[in-house]
Amino acid sequence: MRDLFKIVNKKVLNPTVTLLEIDAPRVAKKAEPGQFIILRVDENGERIPLTIADFDRERGTVTIIFQLVGATTKALGMMEVGDALADFVGPLGTPSHTEGLKKVAVIGGGVGCAIAYPVAKKLHEQGTVVHSIVGFRNQDLVILEDEFTAVSDIMKIMTDDGSYGTKGLVTDALKSLIDSGEEYDEVIAIGPVIMMKFVSKLTKEYGIKTTVSMNPIMIDGTGMCGGCRLTVGGETKFACVDGPDFDGHLVDFDQLMKRNMMYKPFEQEADCNLLKKGENANA
Amino acid sequence: MPNMSLTKVPMPEDAPEIRNKNFEEVARGYTEAMAQEEADRCLNCKTRPCVGGCPVGVPIPEFISLIKAGDFIGAAKKIKEMNLLPAICGRVCPQESQCEKLCVRGIKGESVGIGRLERFAADYLLAHPEAAAEKPVSNGHKVAIVGSGPSGLSCAGELARQGYEVTVFEALHKAGGVLVYGIPEFRLPKSIVQQEIDNLKALGVAFETDFVVGKTATVDELFEDGFEAIFVGSGAGLPSFMKIPGEEFSGVYSANEFLTRINLMKAYQPDSTTPIMKPKKVAVVGGGNVAMDAARCAKRIGADEVTIVYRRTEKELPARLEEIHHAKEEGINFHMLVSPVEILGDENGWVRGIRCIKMEFGEPDASGRCRPVPVEGSEFEMEMDCVVMAIGNSPNPLISQTTKGLETNRKGCLVLTDEDALATTREGVFAGGDAVTGAATVILAMGAGKTAAKSIDNYIQGK
Numbered sequence: 001m002r003d004l005f006k007i008v009n010k011k012v013l014n015p016t017v018t019l020l021e022i023d024a025p026r027v028a029k030k031a032e033p034g035q036f037i038i039l040r041v042d043e044n045g046e047r048i049p050l051t052i053a054d055f056d057r058e059r060g061t062v063t064i065i066f067q068l069v070g071a072t073t074k075a076l077g078m079m080e081v082g083d084a085l086a087d088f089v090g091p092l093g094t095p096s097h098t099e100g101l102k103k104v105a106v107i108g109g110g111v112g113c114a115i116a117y118p119v120a121k122k123l124h125e126q127g128t129v130v131h132s133i134v135g136f137r138n139q140d141l142v143i144l145e146d147e148f149t150a151v152s153d154i155m156k157i158m159t160d161d162g163s164y165g166t167k168g169l170v171t172d173a174l175k176s177l178i179d180s181g182e183e184y185d186e187v188i189a190i191g192p193v194i195m196m197k198f199v200s201k202l203t204k205e206y207g208i209k210t211t212v213s214m215n216p217i218m219i220d221g222t223g224m225c226g227g228c229r230l231t232v233g234g235e236t237k238f239a240c241v242d243g244p245d246f247d248g249h250l251v252d253f254d255q256l257m258k259r260n261m262m263y264k265p266f267e268q269e270a271d272c273n274l275l276k277k278g279e280n281a282n283a
Numbered sequence: 284m285p286n287m288s289l290t291k292v293p294m295p296e297d298a299p300e301i302r303n304k305n306f307e308e309v310a311r312g313y314t315e316a317m318a319q320e321e322a323d324r325c326l327n328c329k330t331r332p333c334v335g336g337c338p339v340g341v342p343i344p345e346f347i348s349l350i351k352a353g354d355f356i357g358a359a360k361k362i363k364e365m366n367l368l369p370a371i372c373g374r375v376c377p378q379e380s381q382c383e384k385l386c387v388r389g390i391k392g393e394s395v396g397i398g399r400l401e402r403f404a405a406d407y408l409l410a411h412p413e414a415a416a417e418k419p420v421s422n423g424h425k426v427a428i429v430g431s432g433p434s435g436l437s438c439a440g441e442l443a444r445q446g447y448e449v450t451v452f453e454a455l456h457k458a459g460g461v462l463v464y465g466i467p468e469f470r471l472p473k474s475i476v477q478q479e480i481d482n483l484k485a486l487g488v489a490f491e492t493d494f495v496v497g498k499t500a501t502v503d504e505l506f507e508d509g510f511e512a513i514f515v516g517s518g519a520g521l522p523s524f525m526k527i528p529g530e531e532f533s534g535v536y537s538a539n540e541f542l543t544r545i546n547l548m549k550a551y552q553p554d555s556t557t558p559i560m561k562p563k564k565v566a567v568v569g570g571g572n573v574a575m576d577a578a579r580c581a582k583r584i585g586a587d588e589v590t591i592v593y594r595r596t597e598k599e600l601p602a603r604l605e606e607i608h609h610a611k612e613e614g615i616n617f618h619m620l621v622s623p624v625e626i627l628g629d630e631n632g633w634v635r636g637i638r639c640i641k642m643e644f645g646e647p648d649a650s651g652r653c654r655p656v657p658v659e660g661s662e663f664e665m666e667m668d669c670v671v672m673a674i675g676n677s678p679n680p681l682i683s684q685t686t687k688g689l690e691t692n693r694k695g696c697l698v699l700t701d702e703d704a705l706a707t708t709r710e711g712v713f714a715g716g717d718a719v720t721g722a723a724t725v726i727l728a729m730g731a732g733k734t735a736a737k738s739i740d741n742y743i744q745g746k
Contacts, residue, residue: 090499219543222498226521226537259632
């Protein structure tokens with residue numbers, strides 16, 4: 001029978017980031033780090049992709065962590081334990097490749113840490129040496145610190161304003177680790193597009209293979225709409241089926257940043273629709 | 284004495300300038316009197332040329348005779364002997380290149396409006412449902428159907444009637460496939476599709492939405508779960524692009540994305556939270572039904588100017604005549620013998636126009652068909668803020684990639700080892716519709732679903 005997609009656990013990680021654990025046994029059974037799901041909050045909602053932050057095959061649950069940025073994520077953030085999502089489909093995309101890696105630097109930026117964490121965890125569990133570098137704007141926004149620490153051989157926290165950890169960017173920390181003689185098989189960077197762009201730029205200079213995780217606009221997640229297309233090494237790829245992981249040295253980040261802005265004007269209008277709904281519900 | 288009028292009884296429609304601002308069905312359908320008047324135009328030819336043009340062999344003169352006699356329910360049932368989804372086919376079949384093309388009345392004047400009559404009878408039955416079909420006694424055999432589009436629905440219906448326990452798996456949140464995400468409301472109301480799906484549910488067919496076969500479970504896992512045979516009707520869901528510069532600019536859509544946002548996700552409704560840009564000047568590249576649908580949707584969400592850009596001439600447009608006619612009435616521009624060479628963008632990565640080149644017909648190729656070739660030095664630019672690519676789709680590789688032993692050809696279409704039985708290279712897996720043929724029509728897909736149902740029955744009974 002169809003799963004009901006009930007919320008079994010909710011944690012507000014910081015003022016803009018929320019964790020939901022969803023009852024979705026079919027998805028949990030097949031999920032692997034690096035894959036994503038698509039959900040709809042309600043019958044009239046849009047379909048949004050979110051990368052899987054964690055899963056528990058025995059409990060049959062999948063965890064998502066998301067930033068309250070648009071109309072849909074805000075509506076999602078208003079849901080409580082016991083509420084059910086209209087739809088929750090997956091796992092979609094290709095799992096992250098972790099086989100054979102001996103030593104990896106995992107870089108997470110902001111809410112991207114939620115996606116980087118399961119990868120770091122899987123690497124740690126398979127015996128890979130994991131150096132984690134996680135970056136946030138300030139102390140209030142730090143998430144998953146304990147989780148990352150538990151699976152990392154070296155753990156660095158960076159904040160833009162120095163209110164926690166070390167002041168600076170994740171690229172500063174990565175550069176100093178590499179310069180101090182650390183040799184990585186691979187760097188895995190997940191976070192804002194701009195962060196992934198600069199991590200890739202740095203590692204290209206050092207010739208270290210780098211994987212980034214893309215989360216562009218998409219509808220179906222099966223290759224049908226083509227909305228998630230991006231240019232990788234001069235070729236058009238669909239993030240939903242060819243990714244979401246790609247070679248960071250080949251991705252056209254600038255183009256992706258522009259494409260991701262496509263619905264910004266609309267978001268504001270949709271926000272209004274959502275607020276109107278909220279007001280009506282309260283009335 | 285038959286009705287010897289040279290033209291079909293006109294289809295009631297709203298005025299173009301009214302309907303191009305709403306999503307209500309354009310063709311309102313015949314009244315009983317109109318249907319009987321049109322049915323009277325059928326000469327009931329002994330040779331039944333029309334039937335030869337129908338991919339599923341609907342007994343056309345017979346059902347039209349029943350309409351003449353006023354037995355509308357009987358007419359619908361007659362159609363349903365061969366075609367399970369007549370309300371859909373009556374609306375979307377390219378009749379002018381099938382049954383109506385061969386109609387004797389078409390030699391002088393217009394052919395009989397077979398499609399309109401099919402739709403009339405089917406709608407009549409939907410509006411006057413008899414006692415709900417009873418769920419047949421189960422024969423204990425489980426069959427899985429991948430995809431809830433036209434081929435999947437017809438395969439499911441045929442098997443369920445014979446007592447099979449059928450489950451249809453659908454990746455999207457709503458069943459119906461291209462009938463709900465692609466074909467717009469104003470051409471095929473979603474309520475019609477929903478009624479047909481509800482009829483299948485009454486027969487005992489189970490629908491599992493939010494289930495991506497190949498991801499949520501593989502074909503092998505479905506076999507492990509006890510399904511004895513699997514029909515793959517996953518359609519042609521991988522949009523083609525032209526591979527010209529600028530296709531990554533914001534404001535460039537595949538027709539699939541554009542139509543899905545508008546149809547399936549109801550972006551046209553004012554209270555929807557689905558994002559869709561509200562373009563002012565739209566170019567739709569392509570000349571098929573999908574291109575016409577995209578153009579007419581663009582107009583309806585408020586575009587001032589919508590232009591179809593096609594590299595051949597109007598004569599070669601693959602769309603149904605009625606769609607071309609409706610699009611023109613609704614103010615869509617047709618720019619023929621033109622092909623885009625580049626999409627132009629602004630500094631923020633948004634579309635600002637397209638650069639096109641004029642085309643002319645070259646020498647006929649081996650097939651005898653003239654290929655359009657570019658006219659050197661004829662490039663020109665058109666200002667646009669949105670470009671929709673409606674140049675076709677190829678089959679989605681998710682299933683073939685995750686199923687051992689399931690072979691595809693160079694175009695990504697599933698290979699059949701037995702063309703008549705629609706058997707794939709994997710035992711127990713059958714396939715039909717666009718997943719096998721590449722993008723084609725609803726009726727061909729439905730015909731394939733029906734054929735596959737027979738093969739699956741033979742396969743399971745022969746085990």
